[in-house]
Amino acid sequence: MSASFSIRPLRPADAPAYRDLRLEALQSSPEAFGSSYEEEAPLPLETIQARIPVSGPNAIFGAFAADTLVGMAGFAVYERVKARHKGVMWGVFVTPEWRRQRVGKALVRQVIDHASRHVIMLEAAVGLTNERARRTYHDLGFKPYGIEHKAIRIGEVFHDEELLYLDLQKPEGA
Numbered sequence: 001m002s003a004s005f006s007i008r009p010l011r012p013a014d015a016p017a018y019r020d021l022r023l024e025a026l027q028s029s030p031e032a033f034g035s036s037y038e039e040e041a042p043l044p045l046e047t048i049q050a051r052i053p054v055s056g057p058n059a060i061f062g063a064f065a066a067d068t069l070v071g072m073a074g075f076a077v078y079e080r081v082k083a084r085h086k087g088v089m090w091g092v093f094v095t096p097e098w099r100r101q102r103v104g105k106a107l108v109r110q111v112i113d114h115a116s117r118h119v120i121m122l123e124a125a126v127g128l129t130n131e132r133a134r135r136t137y138h139d140l141g142f143k144p145y146g147i148e149h150k151a152i153r154i155g156e157v158f159h160d161e162e163l164l165y166l167d168l169q170k171p172e173g174a
């Protein structure tokens, strides 16, 4: 059976569902995100809502099964003039019941497609031991260019991250 879901950019009205899924992500996979549950759980809904881009190139894509948000992936462009050709993919998460059904890949593909219209370099960082996410990103063309040692600290445990890039610039004449 192939599961049915659709992907679209989140809108301000999605804020409650976005907050729920984001907090689930931070709680269940703390080593996969730079932010923490403790930092985000107390934030008022308006703050979360204000983080959903409504114009410009930045976006948070949501995967919906019927009307339920089951996955998400963010995209943001660097703000400084000399870095505006680069963007970063962030906050990739699929709720456990929906994993292994290609939702993650579809979300990452959506970010890549969207990014290719706004930047020429797309960056991402992934836990070095996070085989599922690494495989997803590598399969879709991301190349590792380094390791950030002790990138994330949770209590007394440090986690290394693999740094990735995807060159979106078409070769001349292509």
Ligand SMILES: CC(C)(COP(=O)(O)OP(=O)(O)OC[C@H]1O[C@@H](n2cnc3c(N)ncnc32)[C@H](O)[C@@H]1OP(=O)(O)O)[C@@H](O)C(=O)NCCC(=O)NCCS
Pocket: 029, 032, 033, 091, 092, 093, 094, 095, 098, 099, 100, 101, 102, 103, 104, 105, 106, 125, 126, 127, 130, 131, 132, 133, 135, 136, 139
């Ligand atoms: C990483 C994550 C987003 C993948 O989502 P998903 O919807 O399960 O991914 P897909 O079904 O599209 O699978 C993508 C690839 O990951 C690999 N993969 C997925 N689940 C796997 C598993 N249980 N075991 C081994 N490989 C797995 C496969 O290579 C798969 O590609 P394939 O099916 O074409 O072989 C999801 O596992 C997740 O949310 N994890 C917790 C949060 C996280 O780690 N986020 C990434 C932060 S950088």
